[in-house]
Amino acid sequence: MPKFLRIPLTAFAFFGFFSFGCIVGWLALPLLAFWPGTPEAKRRRMDNAICGVYRGFMQFLHLVRLVGYTRPELPPDFPRSGGYVVIANHPSLIDTLILMGLSPGLASVVKPHWYSSWMLRVLMRYAGHIPGTDRSAALSPSAEGTLDMSQETASDGDMPAVVDRMVAHLQSGRPLVIFPEASRSWERKMRRFRRGAVEAAVRAGVPIVPAFISVNPPMLMKHQPWYEVPERRGMYRVEFFPVIETAGRDLDPRQLNRELRAAYEVRFVEMLRERDASALAAAPVAQLPQT
Template identity: 35%
Template sequence: MPRFLRIPLSGLAFLIFYGCASAIAWILLPIERHRLRHLPADEQRLALDRFFMRTYAFAIGFMARLGLMHYRLPDTSKIPPGPKVIVANHPSLIDVLFIKASLPGVVVLVKAALFKSPSLRRIFMASGDFKGPDGEGQTFGKTAVLDIFVERLRAGRSVLVFPEGTRSPAWRLHRFRRGAAEAAIRAGVPILPIFVLNDPPVLKKGDKWYDMPKRVPEFELEVLPMIDTANRSSRELTTELRNMLAVRLEAARERTVARNRAEN
């Protein structure tokens, strides 16, 4: 689809996204909870996890049907069950949608500002996401936030962390913070690295909804081998994680450069 058509469709997608968020929060979610009310608490939690997983899958599927992107989700059937820290690079605004559509029951720390929306707040709280402190206090390395993450892990939830703390620059990575590895060590859980490919980069930090690349962007997730955190330091683990994702990012960049040269 040409770029001049994708720009208005992108605006339409954002409008529909927020409209659907209200419909989910105030109509579909209450209906789902009513349907599940007779189940034990654990089964209700699992059913809600699947409900939200389908919701996120629908959201990205809808954007793909509009012609705004192509995407490929990973096969997660062989991922061992149990709580884990999920660590990923963060090239775009919508990375979390792909990860939540791939793995049920994943919780994230949400910016405090987003909790000001009544509809989004209901969705976040129902799915297990939780609010970070206001302002700079929401940094993952802060003790209070780290304690919340460890608490969630010990309660059996998997926690998604973007160690860069913000969206990545195009084809690069920021410095990784050690909070994700530290939380995994304290809770005694493994780390699951996920590489997110966004080619060409779109919805980066500072991008507007109308900043569309010439080519339709492709999103792809690669689940990397699980990392055991026993007897490891957070510094060592953080370095390993960043190197692992940086290698894949550079390989993807080189493929794109080669393809662009061939097309030109």
């Protein structure tokens, strides 16, 4: 699709997502909540509906060729129930949408103004998102209402109350999605990993599911306007590292966080090489002067 067509289509896609999210929150989810059934059955219905919204949006982006994306098969060691924490790097704006569509029931920590927004507050509450505080971005995602922190000086220990909420959420048997970078990565460098996600998982004794998101060419990066679309559509891929079990283990969250950051750094460098190779292959070949 030509670049000049993808710009207005991108605007339409995001407008449609927020509008549809508002409709789902104010109309569809309340109906599902009042539909007869046990509390567990109602919860499953709402989780499946919310997950379907995220999956549907990504399928739409793929069908209209704004992005290339196929939802990955979950690995055999992916938790099928109970609390767990999915962590991932954060290369673009739509990473949250990708991860929320992996499995029903996933939630995150959200900005206070989104949690109380007239447009999305009902969806936020039915989805089980955790309200954060103005400075709790060191713990959570940054896209579509999730927390973002542009300041790199925040301390991991700034928000113990939010970590406590995360632990309680996980212990209740509900999973979370967290981006330890807190904000989107730089184009060619990852941000440092904040340890809130690992600390919450260790304290709750739940599995950590490390996922790596790659996109080639880069798009929807930090400080990049939505209308600055690449010449080629971004191809997204989600890969999984082995699940880390924390229950019954004496783990140091700081050390585990450093080890995870090192593993992500290796894969991030590989992604940069893939991007560079693709950009070189796609570049027009200079014609040799005729003799």
